[in-house]
Amino acid sequence: MKLLTCLKQIPDRDTRYEINAAGTGIKTSDLTFEISECDEYSLEESLKLREEHGGEVAILTLGPQRAEKSIRKGLAMGADRAILVRDDEGKVTTPHAVAKVLAEVLKEEEYDLILTGTQSDDWSYAQTGVLLAELLGLPHATIVMEIRADPAQKKVKALREMESGWFQWVELPMPAVLTIQAGISQIRYASLKGIMQAKKKEIRNVELSDLNVDLSSVPEVEVLKVYFPVVEKKAEILQGSTAEVVEQLVEKLKKEAKVI
Amino acid sequence: MAAEVQAKLKGGEFLITASDPQDVFTPEDFTEEHQMIAQMAQQFMEREILPQCERIEDQDLDLTVELLRKAAAELDLLAIDVPQKYEGLGLDKPSSTIVAEKLSRVGSFAISYGAHCGIGTLPIVYFGTEEQKQQYLPKLAKGELLAAYALTEATSGSDALAAKSTAVLSEDKKSWVLNGEKLWITNAGFADLFIVFAKVDGKDFSAFIVERKFAGVQVGTEEKKMGIKGSSTCILLLENARVPVENLLGEKGKGHKIALNILNIGRYKLGAGCVGAAKAAIGDCLSYAGERQQFGRPIAEFGAIQEKLAEMAIRTWIAESMAYRTVGLIDARLREVDVDDPGQALKAIEEYAVECSIVKVWCTEMLDFVVDEAVQIFGGNGYSQEYPVERYYRDSRINRIFEGTNEINRLLITGMLLRRAKKGELALMQATEQIFSELTSFPEELDPEEKLAEEKRIVENAKKATLMVAGLASQKYGEALTDEQEVVMAAADMIMEVHGMESGLLRVLKIAQKGSKDLELYEKLIRCYIHDAIDKISLSGKKILGSVCEGDEQRTYQAALRKFCKHSLLNSISMRRNIAGALLKAQEYNL
Ligand SMILES: Cc1cc2nc3c(=O)[nH]c(=O)nc-3n(C[C@H](O)[C@H](O)[C@H](O)COP(=O)(O)OP(=O)(O)OC[C@H]3O[C@@H](n4cnc5c(N)ncnc54)[C@H](O)[C@@H]3O)c2cc1C
Numbered sequence: 001m002k003l004l005t006c007l008k009q010i011p012d013r014d015t016r017y018e019i020n021a022a023g024t025g026i027k028t029s030d031l032t033f034e035i036s037e038c039d040e041y042s043l044e045e046s047l048k049l050r051e052e053h054g055g056e057v058a059i060l061t062l063g064p065q066r067a068e069k070s071i072r073k074g075l076a077m078g079a080d081r082a083i084l085v086r087d088d089e090g091k092v093t094t095p096h097a098v099a100k101v102l103a104e105v106l107k108e109e110e111y112d113l114i115l116t117g118t119q120s121d122d123w124s125y126a127q128t129g130v131l132l133a134e135l136l137g138l139p140h141a142t143i144v145m146e147i148r149a150d151p152a153q154k155k156v157k158a159l160r161e162m163e164s165g166w167f168q169w170v171e172l173p174m175p176a177v178l179t180i181q182a183g184i185s186q187i188r189y190a191s192l193k194g195i196m197q198a199k200k201k202e203i204r205n206v207e208l209s210d211l212n213v214d215l216s217s218v219p220e221v222e223v224l225k226v227y228f229p230v231v232e233k234k235a236e237i238l239q240g241s242t243a244e245v246v247e248q249l250v251e252k253l254k255k256e257a258k259v260i
Numbered sequence: 261m262a263a264e265v266q267a268k269l270k271g272g273e274f275l276i277t278a279s280d281p282q283d284v285f286t287p288e289d290f291t292e293e294h295q296m297i298a299q300m301a302q303q304f305m306e307r308e309i310l311p312q313c314e315r316i317e318d319q320d321l322d323l324t325v326e327l328l329r330k331a332a333a334e335l336d337l338l339a340i341d342v343p344q345k346y347e348g349l350g351l352d353k354p355s356s357t358i359v360a361e362k363l364s365r366v367g368s369f370a371i372s373y374g375a376h377c378g379i380g381t382l383p384i385v386y387f388g389t390e391e392q393k394q395q396y397l398p399k400l401a402k403g404e405l406l407a408a409y410a411l412t413e414a415t416s417g418s419d420a421l422a423a424k425s426t427a428v429l430s431e432d433k434k435s436w437v438l439n440g441e442k443l444w445i446t447n448a449g450f451a452d453l454f455i456v457f458a459k460v461d462g463k464d465f466s467a468f469i470v471e472r473k474f475a476g477v478q479v480g481t482e483e484k485k486m487g488i489k490g491s492s493t494c495i496l497l498l499e500n501a502r503v504p505v506e507n508l509l510g511e512k513g514k515g516h517k518i519a520l521n522i523l524n525i526g527r528y529k530l531g532a533g534c535v536g537a538a539k540a541a542i543g544d545c546l547s548y549a550g551e552r553q554q555f556g557r558p559i560a561e562f563g564a565i566q567e568k569l570a571e572m573a574i575r576t577w578i579a580e581s582m583a584y585r586t587v588g589l590i591d592a593r594l595r596e597v598d599v600d601d602p603g604q605a606l607k608a609i610e611e612y613a614v615e616c617s618i619v620k621v622w623c624t625e626m627l628d629f630v631v632d633e634a635v636q637i638f639g640g641n642g643y644s645q646e647y648p649v650e651r652y653y654r655d656s657r658i659n660r661i662f663e664g665t666n667e668i669n670r671l672l673i674t675g676m677l678l679r680r681a682k683k684g685e686l687a688l689m690q691a692t693e694q695i696f697s698e699l700t701s702f703p704e705e706l707d708p709e710e711k712l713a714e715e716k717r718i719v720e721n722a723k724k725a726t727l728m729v730a731g732l733a734s735q736k737y738g739e740a741l742t743d744e745q746e747v748v749m750a751a752a753d754m755i756m757e758v759h760g761m762e763s764g765l766l767r768v769l770k771i772a773q774k775g776s777k778d779l780e781l782y783e784k785l786i787r788c789y790i791h792d793a794i795d796k797i798s799l800s801g802k803k804i805l806g807s808v809c810e811g812d813e814q815r816t817y818q819a820a821l822r823k824f825c826k827h828s829l830l831n832s833i834s835m836r837r838n839i840a841g842a843l844l845k846a847q848e849y850n851l
Contacts, residue, residue, distance in 0.1 A: 016847070030777075069292065076296055189304060192336035192349050195296045 001055035001151050003046040004109060006102060006116040006129070007074055008036045009067040013121060024223045035070045038117025042180035044187045045147055046115050047078045053151050056080045058109070062101055064088045068203060076190035076198035083109075085206045092208070097218045099131035104213045105206060106136060112151060114177045118143050129179035140177040141170050145184045149174070265289070267592035271611040272677045274759060275723055276691035281770035284763065285588020287580060288771060290354070297355050301362035304335055309366050316368050316490035317651070319482065321449050324372050324490065325406065331373065332403030339401035341377055342385060343600065346397035350599070353591040354584070360529045361536035367655030368490030370533055375446040375491075376400070378526045380407025383455045383467060386602045387510040387518050392469060396453065408451035410442035410470075410496045411519055418668050421465055421516050425458035425498065429505070436460075436468060436503040438476070442496040444662075448479050449492030455522075456498065457515050464513035468503050476501030487654030525609055526663050527616040528590070531583040531623035534659060538576040538627050539849040541634040541652045545569060546847050548647075549637055559637070566840035567833070568637060572630045573843055574789050574836075577851050579623040581763040586615040614676045617669040618759050621752075624659035624666065631656045667745075670752035675742065677755070678734065692731035695724045699820045711772065712765065712783065715790045718827055719762050722797050725824035726754040729804040732817065736808045747807060750800040757793045757800075764789055778851075781842055784835040785851070791830050798825035 011017065012032045020027045035043075046057045059074045059082035061067050071082045085101055092098055106114070114136075116129035126142075133140035145167070146159035151174070158178055160168045190198070238245045253260045265285045269277060290298070308327060309316070315323050332338040340356045342348020356377070363370045381400045384392055399405040416422040425440020438458050445454070454470045454477075470477060480495035510518050549560035549569065559565050593608035609616075634649040635642035642649045660666045681688035706713045730751045737744055768786045772779055801821045805814060843849065 072292060073296060073299075189335045190296060190300050191334060192297065192300075192340060192351065192355075195293050195300065196349065196351070198296075199293065 001049055001053045001112045001149060002110050003049055003055060003057045004106070004111040004114045005039070005043045005046045005057060005059050005074070005079065006114065006132070007039045007043060007059050007061050007070065008117070008120050008122075009033045009061065009063050009070040010036045010120055010122040013037075019226055019228070023225055023227070025226055033066060033070060035073060036117055036120040036122070038119060038121075038180055038182045040187050041182050041184055042115040042117050042178075043074055043077060043079065044185050045178075045180055046113075047188065048185070049113070049147065049149055050078075053149060055112075058082065058111075060102060060105060060109075061085065062087055062092060062098055064090065071203055072198050073190055075201045075203075076194040077188055078194060079201075081201055082203045083206060084203055085208060085211070087208050092215065094218060094221050095125045095127035095131055097215050098128050099135055100213050100215065100218060101208070101211065102128075102132055103135040104211045106132075112154075112174045113147075113149065113156060114138070114175070116177065116179050118179045118181050126179075129177055133177035136177070138175055138177050139172040140179070141172060142179045143181045144178045145181050147178060264595070265588045265592055267589050267596065269589065270686065272614045272680050272686050272688075274615075274762060275677070275726065275755060276687060278720070279762070279766055281766045281773060284585045284766045284770065285354070285591070286767045286770055287584055288767075288774065289588070290358070294354055294358055297351075298358045298362055300335060301337070301359045304331065304337070305363055305365055309363070309369050313366050316366060319490050319492070321492055324369065324492070325450050327369065328373060328376065328406060329403040332401070337373070338377060338381075338403045341382065342397050342401040345600065346393050346401065348397065348401040353587050353594065357529055357532045357583070357587045361532040364533035364536035365540040366490075367537065367651075367658075368488045371488050371491045371658075372447055374526070374529065374533065375409065376407050376451075378529060379409035379522050380447065380451070380453070380455065382525060383409070383509060383518050383522050384469065386521070386606050387467070388469075389506075391506065392509065396469065400453075405452040406447060406450055407453045407455070408445050408447040408496075409522070410445045410448075410454045410456045412443050412445075413441060414443055418665055420457075420519055423457055423459060423465065425456070426462050427458040427460045427466060427468065427503075429460075430502070434505055436505060436508065438468065438470065438498040438501040438503055440498050442498070444483070444493055445479075445496045447492055448494035448496055449482060454496060455509065455518075456496070457519055458498075460512050465515040465519075466512050467509040467515045467518045469507040469509050470498070470501060470503050474502055485658075487651070487657055489654075521606055521610060523663055524613050524616050527620035527669075528583060528586050528612075530659060530663050531579065531619035532587070534623040534627035534656075535576060535580045535583055537652060537656065538572065538579070538630040541630050541649060542569070542572050542576060542843070542849040543847075544648055544652075545572070545634050545637045546843055546849070548641075550844060550847065552639075560840075560844050563833070563837065565637060566844075567836050568633045569843055570788075570836035570839040572633055573839060573849060573851055574785050575626045575629060576849065577785060578760045578764045578789055579619075579626045581767045582622060582760055583619050585763045585766070586612055586619050589615065614673055614680075615759070617664070617672045617676070618756050620663060621660075621666045621669045621673070622756050622760060624656075627656045627659060667749070670749045671742075671745065673752040673755055674730070674748045678741070688727070689731075692727045695727050696731070699728075699816075703823075712768065712786070714828060715761075715765055715787060718790050718794050719758070719765055721824040721826075722754075722758045722761060722794055725797055725801050725821055726751070726758055728817065728820060728824070729754070729801045729808070733804055733808045744807075747804050750803045753800045754797050757797050761790045761793045778842075781839060781851075784838055787830055788832050788835050788839075791827050791832065794825050794827050798822075801825070 012034050015031050017026045050057050057079045059071055059079045061071055062085040065088055085105055092101055119126035130140055141158040141160055143161045144158045145161050148157040154174045155171060156174050156176055157169055157171050161181055162168055238248050265283055268283045336349060339348040340351050343350040363373055384396050400407055411420050413423050427436045427438050430437055440458055452472050456468045456470045460466050476499045478497040483493045549565050550558050552559045590609050590612050593611055597604035597608050599605050631652040635653050638647055638649050641647050680686040733747050734741055764786050768782045771782055805817055
């Protein structure tokens, strides 16, 4: 099977973020970066599928040069090769634009399955995988927890996570796009052998400018303000008999807190 | 690959020669692979070891074995120092040192791992015959066999070569019959294979590969220890144990070469392990000090606590600089030799035996200081098993005892240097004479523009002070100097401080060349350290002078010592506050 995993590099989740001077994002100069969590699971699923069915796992990343470090980790975990679409200035931001760029690169690639994360840990749009499928004219399944591929029949079954503890099995013809949920398996370590082999594997750099994509038709999103949640302490003491207090409380929980 | 350093210095030469910052290996020189290895080992520690720490500490040895096998199967960690030819990876020395550093947070597991990979496996790597290597190394690399090292006996600890265990060739000449009792054997509870030292016919000290399953091999009950309680430590009993003749390791009567060299190799790794444990303790202290409130504010705001945090970090950073500088030298030497020739590889490592001992002693004492202060920062909670620092405190203490006690290593530091000088491998005497001829000269003015100019001068002078007093001691006592242990130890203390100051200074200068936004902080750190260390050197120097000379002679040398140990006063209080402030902001050891 030819497997393609989209992998995004994001700021380390354990870092303490600082807002940049313009107030429109976080300062990236002192940050360390890592692979977005869902994408690690999607890579793990790809590697498992390769173990089961043979074939190849390729990594596709859009990002600046520093993303090579995260790609290298993916290669150390066992992926065979990688493509990095270089966007050193961070021009491509919205999920739609990202999907367009990825789709363009994928025109030249062969694949049976494309795996992405359900969402990324930085912006959490949960759109890129779906948009990518749409642009490539492929079927997709989102929030996938388990995959059963049947390469001979060119079919794949995917277990989707739904609301309130419900699950759904869907069957798709291949090629298809699956967006993978986090926490569904044990992610393997990059072994020492893997680490030493990783430096010999290919990371093909593709310049954004060399791709034939027109992003002018993609609506732009302007970030106006980024801020930390304001911590507030508020207490309200309800007055009246027990019955009245309970009624007021239920009302507030419904209308104000919207938790019931 | 980052720029590789070259082994321009011979062993011990740091004491008489200045180094270029480009020639020292530092953690800033880690390659991308080194960084990935560090990350992977850290992940393994955080995901697999830390969550199971309590069970490990309760000495669930099945779990320890399972984790060792997992480390082998999923991460190849047991193959790290085994040559590729025998299904290992044969990685460079920084790689295995980094792993030792990262695993040290849980001392028990780190010791189990370290004993297997180090003293358990390396004797076969360096001294085994082709057949022995093929038979054992692949299995050791995969964790199918776990190893231990049995040298110590009831009446031979530091005096390891005085072993009483015996080996006699059987009548059919097919096996060695071993008798004796080995004490304190790490991993004995589960090891499949032991490197055992015994005297053939009661006189030729030799090593043997002894499998647990051989007839006559028995393991005693577990020792009840102060720390590293989760590691296994038992007696190994050999009662007419039958060992096949081909399991003699190395040459008959040459066991001392194995015993001493293997310990030597372990020492720099133990040093790096201490660095890792210290970083973990500092990390815990930073978060605790930020949260714990007394007198209406976090204790982290108190100068007394900040001073502790800063000093813990300074010493950890210096220890790290010393350990990796040494690993870098060893590794550079190894690149020059044919590593498939164990004799050459061993010689390359042996070259830096002095540095290995320095790193062992300095880093283990650094860690004891750090964990002691950690308990203090935690107050009553530091004394409770509910908090990890209690364990750090207990786990640290063994490091000063095994791999050669710190006393034995101090004797080695001075002793080996003198021996190298006598053999003509180190121009110690010439350097010392040069200093005696310059005693009355005046120092040149310092360039006020040059960064760390005073500290560079102090390091230079620290070497002179050390060479001067050691030279005087050597003149006075000659061969009998070894009987003057207090003098030898004090000289070792001076030598170690010189190594610490210089390793740290060169690292800062290297960082300055590369550029770093934290450069100012590193400069403060190294200045604090060097100005303290030169006072320590002065104290040790005075102790030696007081005993090796008197009268006018003493006054002359005391004046010279004073001149060498001169330094300006720093506002070290404010500098340490800055260092503590940076650490508290980061909430982790990130220097
Ligand atoms: C937890 C643990 C694990 C161990 N694991 C192993 C293992 O796996 N394999 C193994 O073979 N051994 C092992 N050992 C043994 C360890 O290496 C010895 O304990 C150590 O070498 C010290 O020997 P000793 O205990 O006999 O102390 P001694 O040699 O009796 O020393 C007692 C004191 O006297 C000092 N002293 C001794 N000789 C001199 C001298 N010439 N000059 C000045 N001072 C001196 C020492 O520094 C020390 O302070 C282990 C020990 C422990 C506690």
